Amino acid sequence: MALQVVPLLLLLSSFCSATATSSSSSSVKSVQAKPNCPDKCGNITVPYPFGLGHDPNCYRDGFKLSCNHTFTPPKLLIASADTIIFEATDQDGVYKEVADRVLEVKEISLLQGQLHVYSFMDYNCYNHSLFVSPNKSSIVMDLWDTPFTYSDTRNMFTVIGCDSQASIKYNNNESIGWFGILQYGCSVFCLGIEETLSGNYSGMGFCQTTIPRELKSVGRKLEILENSSLDFNPCAYAFIADKERYNFSVADLSGFDFYRRNRGMVPTILDWAIENDSCENITMRNSTTYACGNNTHCYKSPNGLGYLCKCLKGYGGNPYLQDGCQGT
Structure with a gap:
């Protein structure tokens, strides 16, 4: 059976272009910025309460974005200093902030209160019993003090790779820190190349699980338990991705192609809201x-x-x- 592989980034770009066309034709006013404020980064419209530039009147507190013109086309990025991303090997127990790991924004929805962004995947790879990357990899993403939350209705926690497991540690209380007290995840197994490549269900070659509501601070840990599937599947991956934009393909198990094809990123949905009060007040x-x-x-x-x-x-x-x- 021939497999059709569509890169995640291409799929998301196509989706965003179609959505933008539809939105502009149905309601141009829905994407207005404040007067005398920039409202475009490349072909992406930036509507208030989001905004660009140095004038704080152009955006609501916490909703500032930046436009990086060193890329063609320019990239729209979350500029909030409160959006913190760390990565480290679990072996040294030290998590270091990664300055260049900022979230790229592909679309802003006022109607649904959502951001379509690219987030980062964990990966580990074997190379004939030697690790190309550490056997335990961790990424921490902290959205406390921001208006953003992982969408529990659109995202799934996904693990790809034979004989691997990954977990998420999280909390819903900023005062106890990112590490939290709650944990969940899933494990992946393979019966061999023929059985694995003929299957397409969770647990064989990949696994998926839902994420909880109100998820703002998350630490991920990915482990390769054995290297028995080295010949056809030397790498494992873990990520939180939009379930409408990612579908598992057995081709994702082959080599390092999955990471390279998607530049180490996956499409993810963040919910946003005005967090300083409630409608009841x-x-x-x-x-x-x-x-x-x-x-x-x-x-x-x-x-x-x-x-x-x-x-x-x-x-x-x-x-x-x-x-x-x-x-x-």
């Missing part, structure tokens, strides 16, 4: 911090603290601008 409507403009409705974030805004029925545009919702 009616007095906030008289506050200068209230995020919703005129002709809008406030509703609770479906994933954790905070709220989102949307235009009332019969209106369209950007609900986060004071007069962004206009009659249609």
